[in-house]
Amino acid sequence: MNTKSIPTSTLGVVAYGANDLRITEVPVRPPAPDEAIIKIAYGGVCGSDLHYWTHGAAGESVLRAPMTLGHEVSGTVLVPAADGSGPHKGDPVTVHPATPGDDGHTRYPADRPNLSPVGTYLGSAARVPHCDGAFARLVTLPTRMLRLLPTNFDLRTAALIEPASVAWHAVSRAGDVRGKTALVIGAGPIGALIVAALRAAGAGEIVAVDLHQHALDVATRLGATRTLLADQADAIADAQADVALESSGSHRGLASAIRGASRGGRVVMVGLLPSGDQPVPMSLAITRELELVGSFRFNEEIDDVIAALCTGRLDIDAVITHEFGVDDTLAAFETARDASSSSKVLLRF
Template sequence: MTVIPMGRAVTVLGAGRLAVREWPEVSPGPGDAVVDVAYGGVCGSDVHYWQRGEVGESVLADPMVLGHEVVGTVRTAAADGSGPQAGTPVAVHPAQTCGECPRCREGRDNLCPSLRYLGSAARRPHTHGGFADRLLVPGHRLVPVPEELSLRTAALAEPASVARHALTRMAALAGGVRDRRVLVTGAGPIGLLVVALAHLDGAAEVTVTDLQARPLEVARQVGATRTLSAGEPLPPVDVAFESSGAPAAVAAALTALPPGGTLVQVGQLPGHGVAAPWHLTVPRELTFAGSSRFAGGMAETLVTIAENPELFAPIVSTEYTVDEAGEALAVASHPERSSKVLLRFGAP
């Protein structure tokens, strides 16, 4: 069930230490496919492992291949028929779960106690990621990409699935966003994807806040009806998504919500010292809920992207070759310069 990188792979060695290492070829088992990687999206977690050697409580102890947002083409199909045929463009599902625990059985496999995610140091041995020329992948973890969708835009499949899960959480808790006034705090890639999906889901208004001008400009391209600098007075809203992970943004969102409002927290908050006006949750009967990664597959999300490529394409800001991985991570760490940064693998 393990994903194994092969060929050149972007490997973090410790805080501030990055290398493109050669990883050996591995023979596939009956249920394994070989995928030629085309693109890998740089996530904030990749940047944090590179900058600090840790993401929250996940601390790097050994060299690890980065990357969990990966698309490519099947070179060799799984011999047991468990995955797509050779030549199929695919997205790699980043999660390995047990499939047997109560959370998995109820369709919440994102909360599986045994979950392993590509490019994560949460467990030891670490779970290598997909920033490599080739991957050995269990066939059942490959999701076909609609043939009309470019792999460059399909590289948004994983973060878009995270955003879709946040909207699914809102639907379960508050009936969704249709005809609602929606607030999204933080216009990083996840926030922008929440904006695009809320727009497609029929939100009446989508207000977006951020500290930087560039992400707000992109937000307007993908469905925002109003953009504001963080700290400016907010208009009336019905529901909110907090995607920045900043305590000040949580405070702003809670304050903006009306009685009965709901806030879905998508951004990863600090492990301590989060101050916010929690007292408002009682007299206003506010609902505050977390949204972690995503449950289920990515097929539905890929179809949505394929049906609206012009809406999602602006979120991809730039791409770099694998040999430019250090520059890619550096640019991705500056939201005033980029949105979703991609690493390009294979021949130019």
């Protein structure tokens, strides 16, 4: 298709500020030679999308201008890159939404670009100007972000590849989990996907913890061998897990992970806690010689996730609980923020 025949605007989901989410026309950016235009099929509503909607900010990333949301997406190539890079017209794709950035001063490991100091992410207000996301019917993206999928790959499942990659990265930070006991604190979408990744990695016992029984039921379908409600403090502490993965993003969750880890165990901190000091029992981490490690987004694990989905080693479809057309985005966001009755909510474009 000639780019001259592409519409100059398309329907998108834009956050203007706290409690101001609009389904409105957004421009279709003309592609550079190494960019393709993607017809988006599905998008997954992430916690950060919900925060931009409800608070006008996600952590310290504050909306200072209207921003198109979304970074968990799948679709097909409508217009391939003019330079011949990337997938061809009609190819199914998912998206790696990160662009690493080096400020020339801050040190970070070269093989871990997720830690680069001035990187950007689709649908993020961390920098000004903001990086618009991909919740739109047509999106222009660099081909380096695109990951080609098999022809018959379900595009609904493909929308989960980005959050599944976050989970896969978290499990890799836990080390070799084969045959080990793993404790997952917080069984929302990311926690549930961590359960699935642990199962794929060969973990022995997988104990999932959450405030809501609905989330625990989803975790069970994805591979949890045992579930506990978050108020079962004694049972959580008695888990004695080789690895504990905290995905609730709360200091109480991190405290539970520390208490539930075995002596000499490892705690992987996945959920992003609020900025500032957090009241957690660090004395236990010291006296039990726990290893506390962070886990932030992902790197090339996205390719491992795609391969595992193609072979059937990884099964994640059970995390999808609701699907809405883009015209019903507000209802989708309302549903997604009710953790007592939903897990991953998809928008259909």
